[in-house]
Amino acid sequence: MTRQVAGALAVVAEVHVITPEGATTRTSLDSVFTLHHLGSPIDRSAELRRDLLVEAVSDTGHVDDPVVLDEVGKLLDQDLIDPWLAASDLLVGLRPDLAVIVGHQNLGARAAIDRHLPDLPVTLMALGTSSVSVGFPHFAEMFARAHSVLAVTDSERRSILDHHAGTGAVHRIGAPLAANASALSEPNTWVGDTGYVLVLTGVQNHGEHHENELSRLLRLRFPDTPVGISHTDAFCAWHGGRVNEGWPIERSSDLARLMAWARVTVDLRPGTFFARRCVDSLLYGTPIVVPHDSRAREHAERGWGGLWFESPGELIWCVEALLEPSAHDTFGAQGRSYAEDEYGSTDRFIDRVAGACGLPSAAATVGATA
């Protein structure tokens, strides 16, 4: 997503991306922007420790205790600030008009900016983060520092506003996606063009898991409808009680073909980002059924592209309803219209990103820290 935002900004401004990654300090041209490697990569364990601490403190209910936060704050920032130090001098040399910080937890990038350029306007990208992390007090200063905040979905935008009422403008920028036309030319050979139900899970085929239980319920409830179930270790195509088991779906083009020819896409684990798979499904005109407490619900609810369920019974009713031709066609058309409007245009994405960053129409210099 950083690359897409940087690419969008590069249309209207000169963009430099700074990252602590890399074995040595070096600068290179990466398509439409300049990439600066600081050569001081952040240790994975530091990021893991930070995320673990956020989850742990949130679970204990001490998120508002200043004593706890003071002690925890040092640990949260340990080994995450220093790798960005070299960015300070680099930013002074670049003299940017605007800095875009990727990730609301990226306090190191903010420290690098504030060291010499405390008045530089900052735009914050809060990407696919959990509500727990967005609302964690230690990161509140990031939202306070930002002149504007970019969120991919509307639910993400609302989550930020709920936790940080005083934050500057929070903009939904969506994402530039497009249906792969070749996916519509040839169906997946395991399920063909049989009007099947596609079930996407995030678990292995064998093993006790609620996603497997829901998948089992679906194939038992619809014995006459082919059901394709995507597991992390296999793809199972059920036809009339018999199963053909194949390789797991790993390539996005294979998943696109499956969604393009499916009657309904049931995504049991849409993920914590913006549920891209569901938007892809809608771009192919395939309505979705998703958990009610997932990020994907926004696409079904706001985009009128499908339904959401709270219980296994509702899951069955939703799929049953969407297999019915008139409901399927209507929700499919509504969903496709929504997905194309909100996610299907690169030009509109560029406009939204540029507008959210408050960029003037004339070319400007932008420093993005990734």
Added chain:
Amino acid sequence: MGEPALDPEAFLERLKADHRILRWEPLPPDQVPPVRESDQIRSKSSLEYLHHHWALPDTFDPAVAGGGFRGKIVGIVGRLTYRVLSPYLHAERDLLAHVVRVNEALEQRCDELTLRYEQLSREMINRQAAEAANQAKLAAWLHLDPPRTSSPDSRTPRIAGSGDSAIR
């Protein structure tokens, strides 16, 4: 769009209302009947008698002959009769012994079969009860309990590789 627009929220409400009247519950399981002691053949009194009286006398008892001349004559005739009939009486005694042993074996087998029948009956009823309970659980699951639609590990924070320090 040729079809009229469908609001998913209103559509879901209608779906829920439609299915509310079709609520299903399983039949309650029957009680398991207790095992009755009287069902076992061992309790029959005739079998008790057989076990205690299967050995018939195979020699003459002089006490039953009485005294005097008549007693002597009865004693001689009695001993003679038992001596003549001795092979038959022994054979009959062996036969009775075998009949009693066979009866004993049949009795044991009948008891085993009765117990096995009781056991199978209990297992079958218990199985029916378990299935009914399972169906009740499924019904409750389908109608009442919302599933965990996001697994605990889906809350795991994004870490390095897709985190702040990497270009996504």
